[in-house]
Amino acid sequence: MNRGSSHVTILGGGLAGSLMTILLARRGILVHLIERRADLRSHPLSGGRSINLALADRGLHALKVAGLYEAVVPLLIPMSGRMLHDIDGNTQYVAYGQREHEVIYSVSRNGLTQLLLNHASRLPNVSMQFDSECVDVNFEQRELSLTQHTTTSVIPYQQLIAADGYHSVVRQHLLQSTHSDASDDLLPHGYKELTLPAGSNRQHQLAANALHIWPRGGFMLIALPNIDGTFTVTLFLPFDSNDGSPSFSRLHDHSSVIDFFSEFFPDALALMPNLASEFLIHPTGKMHTIRSTRWTNDSNAVLIGDAAHAIVPFHGQGMNCAFEDCIELDALLKQRPFAEATTLFARQRKPNADAIADMALENYIEMRDTVRHPKFLLQKELSFELERRFPDRFIPRYSMVMFHHAIPYAIAYERGKIQTQILDELTSHANGIDDIDMAIAGKMIEERLPKLASVL
């Protein structure tokens, strides 16, 4: 194995690992990619495990930087807003943004990962190995122990970028060897992935260009469109409950599943004839927030993506954040030696990772509950109006996160808090947007929100 000055080993051939591979290899760096699972291109992930994703501006920007944007576009289905489904089957459409380009995209995890692996594999200085699980890391010796089937071998690395996901073996060893720790907050809610089949003739049975939400207070169902007319549907629900309210623990057989959906999601149930059997076969996923005090050993190894900062999926930012990691790390590696670049990366990036972790948790409350409150729609409408009037100061937080990659997550989070305060004050006694004094609003904004250009 080459021990020259520019040889990087990337652990994990998922979304972050394969994009990182492309970015480095395009600059002439020798990259060796190691993936635990089989090659996704011949063995796509099967149903039940986050089969589609929402791609937003940050992720798209990273793909542009990597020169992959045009290749990805054919995989994208635009979603221009949320379609809220109430318990009686009534729906309400709420646009995500107020400008035509402010849409997010549904994209297949398999399709996107395959595309990235294909592009990576075509680069001459990339080598890849699959079915190779990392079981040990020795940072001092710069060695990885890999298990392939029943054989374990030790291979050297020079510089290690670990994109090995929530279960990151590298993170565990990194924390151990540096006597550091990470918090791992398991959400008391799990998820179950289901399929809403196409109607006759590849027809979407719900609006194809929206993200569907069935908010039910303590839990919710969502659906994202696929190009073949199906939707990937995900139920988010507590694992357990003490008070008799719905939980996964109560959904243990065919009739309990059907009863639950009949009661809370009758319109979705009517479109999902195989719901109960799929429900009982598919795993119940767990959702963690990982906050690690260390992402690097300040020498030869660094964590990116979920390995560094797993977040819950409710802002649709896990992949977007991981892709942003890739381009930020790559930009630093262009200018500095590996140890210095990774130390700086961890320091610069962590406040942003922490911010999106918090916002993702908050967004769960918004999606499953707040969207149902009368003030939600008024505040959305007011947000758009304030953005029109004061575009250099007030941008709705959802828009800052989803449509403005130039605004770091941490800044979106901080400004979002101020904006929420302003919105709450302005709407506290208002029933409609006409009740709001825009002169007062403008004064509040000018006093509390510095011009964006001055803080970026």
Added chain:
Amino acid sequence: MNRGSSHVTILGGGLAGSLMTILLARRGILVHLIERRADLRSHPLSGGRSINLALADRGLHALKVAGLYEAVVPLLIPMSGRMLHDIDGNTQYVAYGQREHEVIYSVSRNGLTQLLLNHASRLPNVSMQFDSECVDVNFEQRELSLTQHTTTSVIPYQQLIAADGYHSVVRQHLLQSTHSDASDDLLPHGYKELTLPAGSNRQHQLAANALHIWPRGGFMLIALPNIDGTFTVTLFLPFDSNDGSPSFSRLHDHSSVIDFFSEFFPDALALMPNLASEFLIHPTGKMHTIRSTRWTNDSNAVLIGDAAHAIVPFHGQGMNCAFEDCIELDALLKQRPFAEATTLFARQRKPNADAIADMALENYIEMRDTVRHPKFLLQKELSFELERRFPDRFIPRYSMVMFHHAIPYAIAYERGKIQTQILDELTSHANGIDDIDMAIAGKMIEERLPKLASVL
């Protein structure tokens, strides 16, 4: 008005004119854009006049060259294949390409034109005037006569690019002044644009990611998806008929329209409650093929887009071809004086314009009739198989036109003829793809189709 060395007047603020404006203005050229109609940004086209379009690789490539691709992506709905509807309401899906990226996109004419006008208007060296109809051109004096409301004024131009569409006033004067002529073939079929409304909740009532075709032999109905859940539906039908077969002349009132749709498109009719009234209000469009012997006066004026070469819409290439005109002309203008560049443009581009004009006419037969023949599906399947086996020699003609901007239309047309001959020979005695001897196929291809790399 500036008469400096780089001042171009563009007549026509539609798709071609506004893209041409952007390309030139980005290079520092002063551009004055003149449009007959009101500003489309405040006065969008209303229903009945080609409200959406299919954007394919050639058009996308031109938008990339102009730096507009990323701005356009949010407007695009991918269509991965044709959905064929038979008279009994059965459907069959036939993919356009065999690779995941081989899709075409439905895009709103209003949305795309507005976007181009917005980008053009933001460039400092662009001026625009609307509601200004060109009624005369004097090439010797370099003057245009413009009518605004009731006033006619004469304005000078230095270099004139006419993107004034099928009815081009500049073409008429150009042909007159050069004693040249153009053929104008009116298709004996007209078109009628209709709306298939969204279902409840912005839901598409047909597959959202397909182009729908109801082929009926002598006529057809098609539908393209919009992001709001509606479809734009177009009926193509002869104006008249002598033998009692369906024609526009027989569809003159509510009941004749409903009877016609009940007989031939009952599934579409069921989804279009306002069909008859819309049908009677909307204009019946005409389709022309213009072949002009001159596109330029070899001095100070040139035609692009429909003004030079209006084609019928059945290959979805009118806009794509016009955008390709823009980047080809711009590339030549970068290197040569206007007179020389436009003369060369006309000479190089005309064979390609003629080829797509013919292919568009041929594709009408394919769409309205051939798709129903049993050999059509076998030949499609065989085409894809031959492309897999011989990718540097055999690419289905549809794919060459739609997915390969590097292959000029004229070459796609010529190779397409050879390929059709090969497909006919190979399938003449075959019922399925297994009946076909691939060794013989390979030999035929190698003998008759030179490697693509060697002809481009």
